[in-house]
Amino acid sequence: MDQGTGGMMMLRGLGGAGLGALENEIQLIELAGKYGFQAVDIDAVTLIERVGEKKAKELLSDNGVVIGSIGLPVNWRSTEEEFLNGLKKLGEHAAAARLLGCTRCCTYILPSTDYPSAHFMALATRRLRSCAQMLGAYGIGLGLEFVGPHHLRTQWANPFIWTMDETLDWIAAIGESNVGLLLDSYHWYTTSSTIADILALKPEQIVHVHLNDAPNVPVEAALDGGRIYPGEGVIDLAGFLKGLHAIGYAGPVAQEILAQKPREGTPEELVRHSKECYDKVFGAAGLQ
């Protein structure tokens, strides 16, 4: 029984990465519901364009699933033109997410950049602030995902940021109240973060969570595209989940398996396997 969140449980969530050749988000919603997942990470505009608002809402509620998070549809890492081309559509995405009851939008932070680091930080701060402001009007939080794998720190010319603390400082610099962390277990692991780091957080500092595991290789060698399913690897996911629960985080925990060599199997087989993995790690954490 859950003691940590006044009765509120984290939601089991599913992203499409690692589920094979999914037809579309509809199939993801149906498989998620069938195998006990309560949230999916999909694009709200795409779903509504595909089936209409009414049908989209029915699809979600009939399958007992909510949209855990949408992805930020704005490219803030490149030129100003690129950014402005995306920003102008963000209002429609925010409205669509809100329509379908989704309150989270996430983006990842690459730990290195070909731009001069300090200048890029200034540009990115302003751009993400603009995104957070439009999202915030629709009650949507913006989650920033620090990315830990060591190889990415030197993939581009200049180091950017990759730790939880640096990301929290960046969130303060962006200065909008609806910005928080997307905490991904793989990045928590590859930055050698601890359970104490999680326990030091307030639940409202976490917008979203990703779950996955790492193979038994030195942490510096863990590749961003080398993730495996929860419970198959060496990350202390029970500790990770218990920490989140202890601080009162009650949002989605969405699986995201980025793998250069995708697992074999049909989407349904892979979702069933994902369920078994979730049962295992949630069970090990004393959660359901």
Next chain:
Amino acid sequence: MDQGTGGMMMLRGLGGAGLGALENEIQLIELAGKYGFQAVDIDAVTLIERVGEKKAKELLSDNGVVIGSIGLPVNWRSTEEEFLNGLKKLGEHAAAARLLGCTRCCTYILPSTDYPSAHFMALATRRLRSCAQMLGAYGIGLGLEFVGPHHLRTQWANPFIWTMDETLDWIAAIGESNVGLLLDSYHWYTTSSTIADILALKPEQIVHVHLNDAPNVPVEAALDGGRIYPGEGVIDLAGFLKGLHAIGYAGPVAQEILAQKPREGTPEELVRHSKECYDKVFGAAGLQ
């Protein structure tokens, strides 16, 4: 010769109000250019939808005209749903304005409201901030027009704001650097504002200017829908324009004739008449 603005002149602008049965914004652009106006207040999205981006740019440059200001396409005075329905499209409007080189977007402030005044001020502050933030990303300033006619102060149940100073304080409360005044001569007149009030402004506090005149009636009786053409009435427009010029304002001065009983004449006749009026008042101000 211009002394006040380092060589930069205010632009003669035209809004559609008071020009009779204009077919569309294309006719406004053409007539404006023909009669020596340099700016028009039109909707950028509408123009681009009508003729496409390339043709829209050509239309403007061929006629020697820029878009002085677009109107804010968001209803912030009513329900939150109404507001959010408009806000989600604002990015597209901002992008369209920017595409056509327009840097101003304006909205008017009704001096009374059926909502409880203080609560409505809080709601409107947040809503206009959201608008300003999206516009600001595209380099567009948001001009707030205080509205002076006395009858409007009691048109709705509760007094809101109507003076320049109250509007400047509201701009500070909104807290975005791209928000300023839309200074309309009729509202300057009906709030008994002075030239000293204009001289106390820094030019960057003024986003846009409207020009019109008032009939010879007591100022408390001047109706919002009773405006006449510049130079036909009693407003000290020479002083108004000289004041703007003295502080270095170099943006558009756009005619806006709100009249319950529209002047008779074809759009071309009315634009010709407007030019004569502008020649008269600009001449009286020692400007061109």
Next chain:
Amino acid sequence: MDQGTGGMMMLRGLGGAGLGALENEIQLIELAGKYGFQAVDIDAVTLIERVGEKKAKELLSDNGVVIGSIGLPVNWRSTEEEFLNGLKKLGEHAAAARLLGCTRCCTYILPSTDYPSAHFMALATRRLRSCAQMLGAYGIGLGLEFVGPHHLRTQWANPFIWTMDETLDWIAAIGESNVGLLLDSYHWYTTSSTIADILALKPEQIVHVHLNDAPNVPVEAALDGGRIYPGEGVIDLAGFLKGLHAIGYAGPVAQEILAQKPREGTPEELVRHSKECYDKVFGAAGLQ
């Protein structure tokens, strides 16, 4: 046993109002600790000036007491000069509070004003934003207390705001992430707020809580200076506390008895009585 907050309990707090002729904040700290209270609402600068930083910290820890909240030492309700005279000292107050481990600062909102309501809302929004910004740099939240007694709504010329919802909208207008509610049971009661209103809040929206009770008079007649001790009156304090606990609020619940005719007794007698009152209402709420 506490189920609602992951093990975290609300703190019993004491303000000086209603405790008779306290000598100073030192006596408040000692009596609070003696009678099982865990937080006091005092001024941090005054305490440090009185006994020095080292001794102030010892006084608090020796008595098992923290500073629940300081009061905002800035007069934002009057002239700009008055405001600026207070704001310049706010940094020192924020630093002092932080030094002593205090993370909350509160101010009350009078429900009417002699200023024009909308204009005053604009001024106050900017002023409270300035306060929140300085406090936020020191990790201090600013709690705004809506004030419910009906007589105060017409005490001054124009209505301002007095409900929880209006205050939440104002917090959004102020736009700083460290601003929240000071929720006082007397004001919750006199605005006819409900437990559902509390359950709709997220705990991070509440900066601080005040506890007190109301005599058995019609709610419209309850005077701001007519409060009595928790459990002596008609407010559903058990429901109030259970609601706070259910949403996970784990901050101080500080007694504040504003009474025109103060209760008789020495400070110690009144603190003992306060403890009995707290035992009664917390017990009725199933809390400790």
Next chain:
Amino acid sequence: MDQGTGGMMMLRGLGGAGLGALENEIQLIELAGKYGFQAVDIDAVTLIERVGEKKAKELLSDNGVVIGSIGLPVNWRSTEEEFLNGLKKLGEHAAAARLLGCTRCCTYILPSTDYPSAHFMALATRRLRSCAQMLGAYGIGLGLEFVGPHHLRTQWANPFIWTMDETLDWIAAIGESNVGLLLDSYHWYTTSSTIADILALKPEQIVHVHLNDAPNVPVEAALDGGRIYPGEGVIDLAGFLKGLHAIGYAGPVAQEILAQKPREGTPEELVRHSKECYDKVFGAAGLQ
């Protein structure tokens, strides 16, 4: 005659650097007034503490001098504790500056840092925002001075920022409307900036200006501590000043001669020399 600023002239200003062994700011004020300077860069709190508010105001007006700018008394480049220790006093400095009619406060940006660049940019953004917010409440602008000498770009471990464009982007990231540039001719020169760069600015983007000259050495070899008096060197100061005037900048232009080997002479001799230098370069620019 001034055409560029509607009649408003830039002010000749003096900072203490390069004026020998000045006794204190009083001597600077007197010498400035005696030799036709209209602004001094001094600390307002120090002056008021030395002679009191009344006498400070008299000193300034009797000598026909205003305070051009104060320096930011907050160390934002080091630890958070260091920063918070300074920030808490900023209100008093802002109030003192305001009392004496000063509206500018400046700080310099070192072009390299021992901190990781991106993380430091995030921290510094938030810290400077806090400073700007407190200053802004008192009507004071915060000028950020980009620093150009090439040797400083590698003085510390990691490159930060040093160009005008990067600084403008940083100002946008800080997001407060009262933040602008401190444009120093030496840094304009050592970043190979052009007059076109100045002409592209709006005057309100410039909070303050420093004037000095560079010896005839390759620009990459120009040392930060190797500055000489205006007109003694190779910087196109006439073009610099004409550019500022053309865009309508009407604030102070304050001399700042950082020199490892200070010029010989009494303060009065050095101020007289400075006047001659100003006469020369302002004359060359067609200004007075």
